[in-house]
Amino acid sequence: MRILSGIQPSGKLHIGNYFGMMQPALELQQQGEAFLFIANYHALTTVNNGDVLRQAAFDVALDFLACGLDPQKTVFFRQSDVPEITELTWLLSVVTPMGLLERCHSYKDKLAKGIASSHALFSYPVLMAADILAVQSNVVPVGRDQKQHVEVTRDIAIKFNNQYGEIFTIPEPSIRDTVAVVPGIDGQKMSKSYNNHIELFGSEKETRARIMRIVTDSTALEEPKDPSECSIMALFRLVAPPDAVKEMEASYRAGGYGYGTAKKALFEMVWEYFMPFRQKRAELASDPAAVEEILQRGAKRARAEAAATLEKAKRAMGLL
Numbered sequence: 001m002r003i004l005s006g007i008q009p010s011g012k013l014h015i016g017n018y019f020g021m022m023q024p025a026l027e028l029q030q031q032g033e034a035f036l037f038i039a040n041y042h043a044l045t046t047v048n049n050g051d052v053l054r055q056a057a058f059d060v061a062l063d064f065l066a067c068g069l070d071p072q073k074t075v076f077f078r079q080s081d082v083p084e085i086t087e088l089t090w091l092l093s094v095v096t097p098m099g100l101l102e103r104c105h106s107y108k109d110k111l112a113k114g115i116a117s118s119h120a121l122f123s124y125p126v127l128m129a130a131d132i133l134a135v136q137s138n139v140v141p142v143g144r145d146q147k148q149h150v151e152v153t154r155d156i157a158i159k160f161n162n163q164y165g166e167i168f169t170i171p172e173p174s175i176r177d178t179v180a181v182v183p184g185i186d187g188q189k190m191s192k193s194y195n196n197h198i199e200l201f202g203s204e205k206e207t208r209a210r211i212m213r214i215v216t217d218s219t220a221l222e223e224p225k226d227p228s229e230c231s232i233m234a235l236f237r238l239v240a241p242p243d244a245v246k247e248m249e250a251s252y253r254a255g256g257y258g259y260g261t262a263k264k265a266l267f268e269m270v271w272e273y274f275m276p277f278r279q280k281r282a283e284l285a286s287d288p289a290a291v292e293e294i295l296q297r298g299a300k301r302a303r304a305e306a307a308a309t310l311e312k313a314k315r316a317m318g319l320l
Helices: 015-030 050-066 084-094 098-102 105-112 124-134 144-164 204-212 231-239 242-254 259-273 275-285 288-317
Strands: 002-007 033-038 074-078 139-142 172-175
Touching: 002 015, 002 124, 015 033, 015 050, 015 139, 015 231, 033 050, 033 288, 050 074, 050 275, 050 288, 074 288, 084 124, 084 144, 084 288, 098 124, 098 144, 105 124, 105 144, 124 144, 124 288, 139 144, 144 172, 144 288, 204 259, 231 242, 231 259, 242 259, 259 275, 275 288
Parallel strands: 002 033, 002 139, 033 074, 139 172
Antiparallel strands: none
16 A cells, blocks of 8 residues: 655644644554655745745755654655656646636635735646656545545546546545644644744744743633643643643642643643654754755655656657
């Protein structure tokens, strides 16, 4: 089983990214033949500074490797290092109905968030389809809100196959219903867009400051509190061992336990949880050439798969 996943290098990764996407992606290494790519072509729709994008892509590579990605088990690469993907995008666009793209909610959602309208933003699903189909992925893990992306890919692949022959594997979405919804410091879903995030590898001072800004209700210190309705507790459950979680929940219910104390305990647990990853990241950052070599090895493997797919598609369309 071949599994594909990708992440945009659109900014510093945060705790929500780790528990929502990174951790599940890393688990794929044990489930099948995993392909993981840094979607820097996709990021061009929102990042318009070359130096910023270049550094962000490298930072994502550091973050994943630090958090446990094994390049012996996962084909790890930058999207832009596999040019076959963009060539395949054009071939797929030939069979992609305009109506299919017009129905994609992601385009409308991004416009609503203030992202400038462009052809790239509108045709984004075709490039995503090329990402998936180029390496003949069987499974694409996505959240329920992203299921439409895989459905569009399936529609494009089926239409292409019907017209030119069985070229592409039809992928299946793997819905990650169990993925944690990580609250930000304001109680909404953690997101860079809302500026409510806690950086994965932020400084100690900044991490502490962000955690101490978590919004809470007005329940007095001496009163009992509901641990099921608190962002501090929700974050604590992600990083703390079960015994520590039970102890804090009991303190909430007993009363006499303030949110300030809970925030301090959360910071200590967050800092400890990510400490091994932080140390590994520092080691990797000291040898950027080694990181680049990992990405190039991954790109070489991905290009071999994508080139074979592209050749079949071009031959079927009369281009060879």
